[in-house]
Amino acid sequence: MRQSILAEGFELPDPAAADLEGVVFRREQGGLFGRSRSYVALGEFSGPYGLLLALIERDELDVCRVPLAPFADEFLRFFAEIPDDRLETLSAFVSVAAQLIVLKSRALLPRPIIHEGLDAHDLDDVDETVDLRARLIRYRIFRDAARLLGDRLQSPLWQREQPTRLLPQPKPVFSEPLTPVISDPKRLVRAAGRIALRRRPLADLALAPVGLKVSIGDRLSAIREAVRQSGLSGVDLESLLGDRKDRSFIAVTFLALLELAKRREVEVVQASLWGPIIITESVPEGAHA
């Protein structure tokens, strides 16, 4: 039985022919009887009919006559490696693979003896072979037409180009063409003076007080200096603020104080709630010793 299947073309010949268009062949050692076997992978996806046709045509077999069952193994081998994992694609391959498996399984069994009067439709394998073969032939017709059509892509038709819509010409600034004026520099100076006199006077600007800028850097220096001069007794924050009561000055001074405390340059002590905030110079570590 096995031999007969092989004789029907199950053992596909080693393809010496070049790869088919859109299909990549690759070879593997260790096929049946240790022969070199060739497998097909679609370089460019074109569906299960495309794959089956590629397998058949690779061996220069006639799709109208060649038994399809022997291609089941080859087809399944590709199916196992199909790169597309979309359900729709896989199901399309499963459908064809299932038909091939049925055909192959029936080919392994003894053929039934056809009695006279037996309805031909009882021979399911015959029907399925015919159906699949018809689909392959129909697909081949369109595939070949597609190839012919594809060649025509190199000879397109061109319509007339759309005329470029030009922007309207800008209105000329001078109604008459400009001509160079021959003149002496003194006239130019006088002309410039007249133009200057025609200049519109600047609008009177309202006078408004401008707040003094206060930077953290300035306040850092001021605090350092005050602390240094105050010695061990330290300096009160109130005295650092002086008469300035604007919020930005107070906020910047306080930020500067925090920065100095963070750097451990000063020590800040408030002995009691709402009591004076005294700032003293930090004692370096080890100085107590």
Next chain:
Amino acid sequence: MSTEKRTGVVLPERSHPATAADLEALLFVVDRPLTRKEVAKLLEVDRTSVDRLVSELQAHLADRGITLLIHGDELQLTSGAAQARAVLAWIGTGGSDMTAAPLETLTVIAYRQPVTKAGIEEIRGVDADYALRVLLERGLVEEVDRLETAGRPHRYATTMEFLRKFGLSSLSDLPPLEGDAASILSLQLSDAAQPPTDLRADEGPATPAGEGALAD
């Protein structure tokens, strides 16, 4: 004597009945496809006369470098397919390319239009979602109507852009299907196969009452 059109343009009096040359001049000047109805109005002739002028112009342009592109009701003058190389020197870009899946899908639509997605998949044996999306994005096919059946699926047909891209002056220029299409009939196909519908030269996509039997 002169004729004043609705637009206020004063036209010289017509010295002769509208000819194929008039149609040629009109299509040459207009930079978009004209419908037969527009042509009839502009040339002041009836639809039958337009059809006659189209046939005359087609015959007149047979050996010329320009061709009359006919897509359904639309008409446009374009360069000829044989002149693609000459025109390329000016256009500066070459022909396009297309992978197998969209090309096969487009071929099925071209020969079987109008056809549903299911009809395409029946022939190709694989899901056509991606290929259809590519073709729609490239303006090569369009949804023309819906099939009055369960789910009312869209039916697709090729566009004028398809004819231009593939160098076809009309659908009748499609290469004949290879092989013996009739041989399909001799095979017992479960979906009642029929040979592809004939596509007439100047009537655009064939629009049978239902979808091609090959497809569904």
